[in-house]
Every structure is written in structure tokens, then in C-alpha cells.
Amino acid sequence: MSIWSESTQSRAKEILAKYPEKRSAVMPLLYLAMAEDGWLTIEGMTEVAEWVGITPAQVQSVASFYTMYKREPTGKYLVSLCTSISCMLLGSDDVLHAIEDESGVPHGETDDEGVISVEHAECIGACGGAVACQVNYELIEGLTPEKGRELVRWLKKARPDAVNTDEMQELFGGRRSFDWAIQSDVGAAGPYPAFEPYGTATEDAK
């Protein structure tokens, strides 16, 4: 008996069908498990093990290798601020301090209400738009300390069901790595990447 909802189970079947060998579906299924529970629970990992036919210990070993599989409760909004070289040169450390200060959440932690988690990240591929930040892996480019504070206040107050990259860029962003040109019509509802085949993307975010 699966602990997953019907819709998650049918997703899992679709995902398995995309790989020649079941085990290759471990990573996508771990995202499904996170979307079910909000973070990666032991039960979630055991369920993934059942689906792909390996042991729970093997799944845990895989999950622990990657930074994006959060094996502890994480806030509804995961704020990841890049502090790698290009962003550091443009003042990322000040932006990080502003975000930590405004949210009261230091790097690697979550606030008491489970709303915001803060982490500093290594390069997220937006160096031309330094300082770069992601909320639930949706991008904001050209962040400043002041805009970082505004972002935190907005997340706490507005508490959107899902965050949309264009909306956040409009509200808090600045210079971009390149012209984004095309709007994104999906939102990210939790600390995992919003990707339609994994059922983790929320439609019509705005």
C-alpha cells in the first residue's frame, strides 16, 4: 500500500516510464516525496525505495549526497542567496546579512512558524545579474540589501500560495543576466523545484 495520494502515484508511474531502468527515477521521485510532505521524511524515502526496488538505506545514501533534498522540516519559502565569487564581488554578503537580520533566521535555519528558511548558496547561474537569489528555486536577479529586506517582509505578510519568478523580479529585482523576454506562468509552492512532469509546479501563479 502506498502512502502517497492517487495523483502522486500516477505521477510516479509516468516518471518511471521515462527511464529504461527503474533506479534512474530515484531523484525525480525524491522530489515527489518532498512535495507530498513539504520536506523529505524517512517515510517518504522508504516509499521511494519501494517504487524503484532498492533499499531505504540506499535511497537515504543518495538523498544525503545532494543539497536540494531537505531531510529536515523546511519553511514554506526557502530563500537561497548566492554568495559565490561574482555575487560576492557585487556585495552578496551584505544582502545575506540584511536577509538574516530582517527574517531573524541565520543561514541554514528556519523560523519558528515554519515560514522562511534562509541559506547561502553556491553559484546559481545568474552571475551577470548579481546579486542573485532564489525563493523555492525561482530566481530574482540584481538584489540589494534593502530589496532583500523588502522580500522577507513581503513573504511574511503576503504569504503567497506559490511564488512566481517574474512577479518577484518585478517587485525586488534589478539588473538581469540577460533579457528574460518571456513570462513564466507557473509558481513554486515549496522548497523543491517547480517542474511540471514532477507535479511540483503550480499553474497560473498570478
Next chain:
Amino acid sequence: MSYPKVLTKRMEDHPADSHTIERYAATGGYAQAKAALDMTRDELVDIVKASGLLGRGGAAFSTGLKWSFLAPARPAYLVVNGDESEPGTFKDRQLLERDPHQMLEGVIITAIANEVHHAFVYIRGEYPKPARRLQRAVDEAYAEGYFGKGIFGSDYDLDVTVHLGGGAYICGEETALINSLEGQRGEPRLKPPYFPAAKGLYMMPTIVNNVETMANLPHILDMGVEAYKALGHGDDTGTFLTSLSGHVNNPGNYELPHGITWRELIYEVGGGIPGDRELKMWIPGGASAPWFNPEDHLDLPITKGDTGQAGSMLGSGAVVVMNDTTCVVKAAERVVRFFSHESCGQCTPCREGTTWLEMILRRIEAGQGRPIDADLLLDVSDNISVGLAWPPRQTTICPLGPSAVSPITSIMRHFKDEVMAHITEGACPFAKTEVPA
């Protein structure tokens, strides 16, 4: 100065819809994939070899030659490397977001050339938006019959699966990428076999190529080998994408011909340094590359050969510019911290060495460095990459360990006085890196 655009032409001419299949079709798209179906494997491999195309993922290895190594066992697989995580690099992101069909046409051509019927595109987990764009393009292409059973009405079947990573730089290394795609920990595999083309995904022959490499293929078939070579400069054929960031007025991705100088790149394309500050140094090819400085390198042409002879590499095409307010110790600490964080931990010199280097740089930056720390940095580096030579000697399973040595040799060779000043003065001489407005 404006340069000819090939890979970025569609997105520049048609910003609103360069990502759609309608626009792609209206600008000649998928004709080359269809044409490839009527060509033999040997013909396709020979064309790509003759084009001189070098892989754009960092190692600059001949794509045609790599394809020719494909072992005879079947099924063979294609894995496109979209893990783009080398600090400073954001070009594949733009190719995926703004012109996904161009890349997908390259996938079809590569699949046909290598008798592949199932291709994977591995995209870093922090790129959900590029992955969504690509997935929509994949869905459009399936609906047109460009993927699936009997592509373009032929009897050739081809599937493509978009796969998201989990946030681990090391998965960009091709054998780690393959392990990750198999559902294993993303640890690089012991060599030999040196090429996944011998044994790769599920221990079958596998071609691993970068996103930008894929994007070049339709153009090579379309314009022909001679025209493609003429875009470049000697052995560096075609155009290349560079991601420019740091202290420049115009950061961004630029499609350029090889052979222009660093001065042109930084001062003309990049518009110079904000506030007309002095250029202090720059990283010429991603975080793994040894740094360049204006006295020695500003007028060198940007080619694989010239950059290699000067002791660095073009790598992933990422150029990070630093002005005279940048503290070299802090800059090195950031780059070393990255490698320390991303080390997979299999090899002792890499796992322990990067941790030590990061710690020593931290204490020097904090003003707590000891006089022997400068030598210690070099000594630890020497344990990771014996002789501190270029190209680096490798004692480890993959090149990540030796990459962490690049910032150390860069600052110790050219800015030793500044490193020592931290130690003798017991403080960083730059109170704070100035943030340009």
C-alpha cells in the same frame, strides 16, 4: 563592434517567441535533423570532426573525435550535460530558456550520428525555469513527430527525457553525471574507461555533450564545414558564448568569435570597469581556471592555444572581472570554498586539501594568519596537484581537486605581497570590498 551571431541570432531577432516551435520552424528549424536521417553515421561523424567543433562544457575536446570512440555495443545513449554549475557560468541557461529547439535539434542530430534511441538532458536542479521551457519544447516537438516513434515519418525511434539534478556541482563531471542519472550518488567513476563512449550509462556506450555543443550542430550542417570554420580563428572554430560578470559595466552572455583580445572583451564588449576603476585581475574560464592580470595578459587573443600557453584555460567560458578594490585573499577564499563545499569526498587530497585551503584563507583574511601560512597554502596545494604545473597533474579521480589549486597559485604568484600584508598587519588591507553603485 558587433560580431556575427549564430547561436543567439533567433533570440536576438525574435525576443518574444524565439522559444516556440512555430518561430523555430519559420526560421528553418528542424530541417537539418531531418536531413541527418538520410546520412550515415560515418558521414555525420566526419562532418563534425572536420568542423573542428570543440566541446563547450569545459574540456574543449573534439566532438567528432569523441563520437568516433563510440563502442559497438547497443543500446547507446546520449546524455546532454546541462548541469552548468561552474561559478561565473550562465550561458546554457540562456540557450535553454530562449532557444530550446535549437538545442533539441542538436540532440536529434547527435542521436542519429551515434545510433542512439534514448537521449537524456540532465539539468541542474536550481534551473527549474530552463527545465520547464525545455520540457514544453520537448512536448511540442513530440506533437510534431520530431521525437517518439518513427521521427519525421522515418522508421527511426527517438525518445528524450528531461532530468533534474539535486544541487551538486560534481554531477557536471561526466561520469558523476552518469552515476547520478542511474540513481546513484553523484560520485565520479574511476578511470579507465576514460570515455563514457566505451562504457557509460548502464555500462553501455554513451555520448556526453554540453548544451552549447548541441546548439552548434544544426548550424554546422546548415552552413557547411568551411563557413563554420571561417566564423572562428584557426583551430578554434565557430563562435563561442562567454558569460561576463563581476566588476564590468555590461555583464551578460556574449556570442563572440575566438581571436579577439581580453582587452576588447573587457573594455569594449563589457564596457569597462564601473567608476573607471583599475582592472586588477580576471578569471578567464570559470572558477577552475588560473587567473589573468592586465600586465601579462590583456592583449592576448582569446583562443584555446594562447590561453593554455599562458597557463590557464577558456573552460566553461565564464569571465569574472575584479577591480582594484578586490581583496585577493577574499576572492580566493570564495572560489576555494566552492570546491571545498562541492568535493564529493572520495579522494583524500581533494576532500582534506580543499578543507584546509579554505580554513587557511579564512584565517588570513580574518587577520589571524601565521607567517608560515603562505607556504602552507602552497604545500597543501602541492599535495592536491603535484608540482603545481599547468595543465595540473592529477592525483585524484577527477579534476575537481586540482581545480581548487588555481586560485592559490594565482594569488601566490602575482599578489604574494598582498597575501603577506594580511599576515604582517594582522588585518585585511581592504576593509570591505567596495560595491559599485
